[in-house]
Amino acid sequence: MPADPARGREPAGLRRGVRAGRRDRARRGGAPRSRAPPRADPGQASLFAAPAAAPAPAGPDVAALVRELEAQLRAVAGSPRSHRLNLLLAAESQGGLIAAEMHHEGLPWNRGIHEQLLEQMLGPRPEEGRRPARMQSLAEHVGRVLGSERLNPDSPQDLLRALNSAGVRVGTTRKWDLMAWAAQGGAQTEERRELIRPVLEYKQLYRLWTANGWHWLDEWIREDRFHAAYVVGGVVTGRWAAHGGGAMQIPKTVRDAVRAEPGHVLTVADASQVEPRILAAMSGDRALAVAGRGHDLYLGIAEIGQRTGSALKDRQAAKIALLGAMYGATSGDAAAMMPHLRRLFPTAIELVERAAAAGERGGQVSTWLGRTSPVPDEAWFASVRDVGTAQAESRSRTLSRSHGRFTRNFVVQGTAAEWALCWMGEIRRRLRSGGADGAGMRTRMVFFVHDEVVLYGPEEEAEAVHGIVADAAEAAGRLLFGDAPVDFPLTVAAVGSYAEAK
DNA sequence: TGTAACTCATTG
DNA sequence: CCCCCAATGAGTTACA
Numbered sequence: 001m002p003a004d005p006a007r008g009r010e011p012a013g014l015r016r017g018v019r020a021g022r023r024d025r026a027r028r029g030g031a032p033r034s035r036a037p038p039r040a041d042p043g044q045a046s047l048f049a050a051p052a053a054a055p056a057p058a059g060p061d062v063a064a065l066v067r068e069l070e071a072q073l074r075a076v077a078g079s080p081r082s083h084r085l086n087l088l089l090a091a092e093s094q095g096g097l098i099a100a101e102m103h104h105e106g107l108p109w110n111r112g113i114h115e116q117l118l119e120q121m122l123g124p125r126p127e128e129g130r131r132p133a134r135m136q137s138l139a140e141h142v143g144r145v146l147g148s149e150r151l152n153p154d155s156p157q158d159l160l161r162a163l164n165s166a167g168v169r170v171g172t173t174r175k176w177d178l179m180a181w182a183a184q185g186g187a188q189t190e191e192r193r194e195l196i197r198p199v200l201e202y203k204q205l206y207r208l209w210t211a212n213g214w215h216w217l218d219e220w221i222r223e224d225r226f227h228a229a230y231v232v233g234g235v236v237t238g239r240w241a242a243h244g245g246g247a248m249q250i251p252k253t254v255r256d257a258v259r260a261e262p263g264h265v266l267t268v269a270d271a272s273q274v275e276p277r278i279l280a281a282m283s284g285d286r287a288l289a290v291a292g293r294g295h296d297l298y299l300g301i302a303e304i305g306q307r308t309g310s311a312l313k314d315r316q317a318a319k320i321a322l323l324g325a326m327y328g329a330t331s332g333d334a335a336a337m338m339p340h341l342r343r344l345f346p347t348a349i350e351l352v353e354r355a356a357a358a359g360e361r362g363g364q365v366s367t368w369l370g371r372t373s374p375v376p377d378e379a380w381f382a383s384v385r386d387v388g389t390a391q392a393e394s395r396s397r398t399l400s401r402s403h404g405r406f407t408r409n410f411v412v413q414g415t416a417a418e419w420a421l422c423w424m425g426e427i428r429r430r431l432r433s434g435g436a437d438g439a440g441m442r443t444r445m446v447f448f449v450h451d452e453v454v455l456y457g458p459e460e461e462a463e464a465v466h467g468i469v470a471d472a473a474e475a476a477g478r479l480l481f482g483d484a485p486v487d488f489p490l491t492v493a494a495v496g497s498y499a500e501a502k
Numbered sequence: 503t504g505t506a507a508c509t510c511a512t513t514g
Numbered sequence: 515c516c517c518c519c520a521a522t523g524a525g526t527t528a529c530a
Contacts, residue, residue, distance in 0.1 A: 154525065154526075155525090155526060155527085156508090156509055156510070156525095156526075156527095157509095157526080157527075172509080172510085173509085173510080174509085174510065174511090174516095175510085175511080176515085176516055177516095180515090180516085203510085203511080204511090206510095206511090206524095206525095207510085207511050207512075207524095210511095210523085210524050210525070211511075211512070211522095211523070211524070212512095234521090235520060235521060236520080236521095237519090237520065239514085239520065239521080241520095241521065241522080242521090242522075243522085244522090244523095245522095245523095246512075246513085246522055246523060247513095247522090248512090248513055248514075248521065248522070249511085249512045249513040249514090249521080249522060249523085250512085250513075251511085251512055251513075252512095252513090274514095275514095275519095320515085323518080323519090324517085324518065326518090326519070327517090327518040327519045328518060328519075329517060329518045330517080330518070331517060331518085332515080332516090332517050332518085333515080333517090334517070334518070335517085335518090405518070405519065406519075406520090408519080409518090409519040409520075410519085410520090412519090413514095413519065413520060449513070449514060450513085450514045450520090450521095451514065452514080
């Protein structure tokens with residue numbers, strides 16, 4: 001059953017019911033549309049009770065909610081894909097519940113270990129408004145080395161000027177630009193590395209300090225828990241977003257502060273190569289599905305590549321090619337491998353190409369369960385139509401292609417988000433019905449990042465939990481794709497520290 | 503002075 | 515190897 005990612009849009013009532021996301025905010029140009037009411041603070045636990053002392057809260061208008069629900073039910077009933085839409089609504093609803101539970105539960109966070117880590121890397125906590133000692137001395141050192149006293153390395157402009165005048169020919173101050181410059185040094189590569197080393201070190205410490213330093217600890221860790229505030233369906237594709245604390249970007253360097261208490265264990269379950277597996281399932285591409293059965297999908301492709309003499313002969317090549325196909329790479333190794341990929345997996349490639357073509361025309365695409373992509377705004381259509389000059393035509397193509405890459409990725413990323421939602425829903429159900437006495441287990445889901453779930457509970461439940469997350473992954477695949485020959489293997493680790501996983 | 507946009511690093 | 519998809523957040527910078 002091939003999916004048609006470019007099929008017609010859903011009824012308007014449903015499109016309001018299934019939130020379109022927050023993409024408008026990120027889009028430049030054009031006034032913010034601001035049609036959505038201010039989002040309720042996810043940290044506020046009570047949905048129904050009005051704050052006692054607050055005057056006339058702009059709480060939910062029950063009559064309006066009922067009207068919205070009725071419109072939604074009508075829209076779903078009138079849709080040719082009502083079964084899938086109902087599944088989407090149920091999954092979203094369950095997702096809302098899970099997000100609230102995770103927020104309430106919180107990820108165990110050992111403040112002492114985090115502080116130890118900060119002190120080790122940055123030095124003691126500085127006075128307010130001052131740099132940590134290690135950063136201050138690095139800043140001064142960088143200034144001396146580049147011959148720019150009074151350099152403020154926090155300022156990209158300052159830093160770029162100083163680098164250029166010291167002979168470091170880079171266009172930006174990005175880490176990768178600096179490393180590329182050093183790598184091109186020929187015989188001087190080592191000297192160049194030595195020159196930029198303190199700059200890179202400063203940048204690394206700066207990031208740690210500003211994103212996950214003492215301020216972050218003070219603001220986000222309460223009683224040794226990090227309570228991530230999720231926004232279910234907050235991303236335009238249907239992925240979860242998180243508001244506050246950078247919950248979806250917790251760097252690997254601080255994950256060692258996530259610790260189980262004695263007698264407890266963290267179970268970290270990570271789904272492997274979800275998006276290409278999703279692509280295999282929704283396109284009905286048997287060859288791609290079979291390539292991932294029972295083992296690493298990219299390795300599976302590499303094996304096929306070797307057998308058939310294709311250029312996709314190692315894991316890295318297969319990975320780059322497949323990611324490029326889903327992201328819409330137009331240059332480099334990924335683009336060069338597209339013909340090989342198309343020869344091996346024509347059905348899968350056709351799906352993403354059709355999604356891209358629809359997007360380039362300004363059309364909508366939809367996920368497996370029926371979430372539709374937004375229509376570009378009027379300015380987009382105007383620019384795409386304007387091909388009066390060479391410059392305008394070039395701009396038109398850039399915009400068109402860009403939206404094509406977005407819709408190309410939307411179908412895969414959005415359907416992967418649906419799978420993840422079903423996966424967590426199945427985990428939740430099994431946790432609640434599992435356990436020796438049937439009263440449910442004590443282990444809870446405490447954290448989620450797109451294709452990875454962290455659970456926390458007593459050691460003695462760890463083995464059962466491992467089975468539950470794996471069963472749930474399989475069940476989610478069946479729920480969405482029936483008996484399609486695609487499986488969803490996991491990497492599961494029962495650990496005392498998040499840093500030990502993966 | 504206050505806000506919007508940019509820059510960079512981080513995650514999947 | 516940093517090109518391409520989706521995000522958040524802090525700090526800087528441009529500008530009204």
